[in-house]
Amino acid sequence: MRADAKKNYSHILAVAREVVSQHGADASMRDIARRADVGLATLLRHFPTREALFEALLCTNLDALTQKADELKTSDSPDEALISWFQEWLAFAQSYRGVVAMMAAAHTNPDSALYASCAAVHSASARLLLRAQAEGAARPDMNGDDLFALMTALGWAVDQPSFAPRADHLFHIITGAILTNRRAKM
Incomplete structure (x- = not known):
């Protein structure tokens, strides 16, 4: 994995952990992407x-x-x-x-x-x-x-x-x- 992709991956996971702790398993994938400041396509590329x-x-x-x-x-x-x-x-x-x-x-x-x-x-x-x-x-x-x-x-x-x-x-x-x-x- 490229360095920038690895950084995005780690950042998305950190944000997802935060969002899920607030909203539970029904947390919106769009909300996670928005809060991570990445596009939904980037989120879905890492986590389909x-x-x-x-x-x-x-x-x-x-x-x-x-x-x-x-x-x-x-x-x-x-x-x-x-x-x-x-x-x-x-x-x-x-x-x-x-x-x-x-x-x-x-x-x-x-x-x-x-x-x-x-x-x-x-x-x-x-x-x-x-x-x-x-x-x-x-x-x-x-x-x-x-x-x-x-x-x-x-x-x-x-x-x-x-x-x-x-x-x-x-x-x-x-x-x-x-x-x-x-x-x-x-």
């Missing part, structure tokens, strides 16, 4: 779809989540590792309003620019769940798809202004349903 833009915006966060899962897999007790990772994921989901719906849609669509990142998050959560199940700390009747569905459901719920204040409470309810020994601790 909204999903491609979000993949670029989120890949650092999603890579960090996947790395965190790998660290937790060996460092904590299986139930605490799953809880810690779930908390990290929820914090990420709350930082980008509307992104959870995009991830849920991309989860089963290999043509989506977000598919690979969603698959990595799904796989990371499934590995942590399997470890907790092997230790008897998580329900045996769940699989990675179930966990991903619960994560996205919670992410969607706390994305709604009426449920956002109850995020911690809803988190504890869901983790209490996943972990076999969590009910006794609550």
